[in-house]
Amino acid sequence: MPIKSENKAVCGGGASGRPLFALASRAGQILLPSLLVIPSLMLFVYLLYETTKISRAKIQQQFAVDSAAFIQMTDYVNLFNRTAYVNGAFPYRIFKEAYECPPETPMQMASGSGEKCPYDMLFEAGAIPKSKSDVKGAQPDTLDKSGKWEIAFDETARPEFKDNPSGKTDTPMFNLITQDQGVKIMLEWGSAIGYYKFYSQVYSLLGTVETSQYTVFERLTDGFSFFKKSYFLNSGTCESEQAQSCGNDGIYSPNGFNSNKIRDGNNFHMHYxxxxxxxxxxxxxxxxxxxxxxxxxxxxxxxxxxxxxLFQLATVENGPLQTFGEGLDVYQGWDAPSNYFNINFNQLAKCNETGRPCVHAKIAAQCPQLKTDGNNCVWPNPTPKYQTRLYP
Structure with missing residues (x-):
């Protein structure tokens, strides 16, 4: 019996009774797949890391170009809105409060029947604009809630400003008080001189305001400094010595800022x-x-x-206003970082507009009359409600 027991122990695989080669096979089943899974897992980790790195860089570039485009377009929105105020709301309210009856005393008609308010006299001569919803004898019309401020000159007296002029439209000789009014209204010469002085002072001031704000606008958009500075600060890819050229791709994009400049004498006109x-x-x-x-x-x-x-009006041609309403394209190129897999994304993902990877933004200056009047809220119907809109 002891001999049989000893032989059994020698021939067996241990206390469990399994052969030794079976245990070795089981260890191999664990070890060999591990040798394959761990490298694959490491590759996945590297892939995730590199994907995150390039995605982070692209997101940073997109944020930088969105911010730069939005800030630069704000200059155009400011010009359009301020010009609309100078064209309509300012002169309307100034002359309404100065010459409406009351507080002004109406003038008698030479025929002995009826009277004429100085405010109405100046409007009928085409000297000042008035709101179409203006109420005689009341305070200036409140237009804040309206999407269209219908402020205009008398169309009979100033037909040249009924619509948006396509070019510079100066008036060599203007009748502030017409001969017909001089005959029919009991207007004394001294009062007429007073109206002339006040009129010339107001419109001289409005002209100074418009010229000043256009001068500021021209400086800001001459080299598009706001776009460059914003992109430089947010992108983190331009060296300090590249600050002047940083963001040039976005500025000089097809249908971008540089190709759609607003300039006096070209598509922006001041009339005198x-x-x-x-x-x-x-x-x-x-x-x-x-x-x-x-x-x-x-x-x-x-x-x-x-x-x-003497300044009268400032206008922007219809074509540029329509273009700004539809939006300008900004394609800003950037250099993709190197990666573990040595994939050249600068060639693989290059844009036609920049010759390298790029981010895109469409930036617009839109007013309530975008679809009805071709985005023209400068003149006629000067409505200072332009807003900057950013699209992907």
Whole structure:
């Protein structure tokens, strides 16, 4: 019996009774797959890391170009809105509060029947714009909640400004108070001079405001400094010595900022009056007849105040306004970082617009009349409600 027991132990695989080669086979089943899975897992980790790295770089570039485009377009929105104020709301409210009746006293008609308010007289002469919903004798119309501010000159007196002028439209001679008004209204010469002085002062000031804000706009958009500075600070890819050229891809993109500049004399126009004439009664005795019809002779030369004349209006041509409403394209190139797999993304993922990987933004300046009037809220119907819109 002991002999049999010893032979059994020698021939067996241990206490469990399994052969030794079976245990070795089981260990191999664990070890060999591990040798294959661990490298695959490491490759996956590297792939995840490299994907995260390039995605992070792209997200940073997209944020940088979105911010730069938004900030730069704000300059255009400011110009459009401020010009709309100068064209419509400012002169409307100023002259409404100064010459509406009340507080102004109406003037009697020479026929002895009826009267005429100075505010209505100036509007009918085409000297000032007025809201179409204006209420006679009331405070200036509140237009904040309206999507379209219908402020305009009298179309009969100023037909050249009924629509948006396609070019510069100056007025060599303008009748501030017409001959017909001078005959029919009991307007004394001294009062007429007062109206002329106030009118010229107001529009001279409006012209100074418009010229100043255009000058600032021109400087900001001449080299597109806001775009460059914003992109430089947010992208983190430009060296300090490259600051002046940082972001050039975005600026010089097809249908981008550089190819759609707004410039005075090209697609932006300021319109002026060179000379003003007015008529009024000159009393030869007291404030009652006899009198004769006086006329400013020679006409008042407005070029003595400004070589261009007396400012009237500033407009932007329809084409550029439509383009800005549809949006400008910004394609900004960037260099993809190197990676563990030595894949050249700068060639593999290059854009046609930049010759290297790029991010894109479409930036627009839109007003409530985008679809109805071709995005024109500058003139006519000057509505200062342009907003910057960013699209992917």
């Amino acid at each position: 009056i060179q000379k003003i004439i007015f008529y009024a009664k000159v009393f030869t005795g007291s404030t009652l007849p006899p009198y004769y019809l006086g006329k400013s002779n020679p006409p008042m030369d407005m070029t003595t105040m400004d070589p261009k004349g």
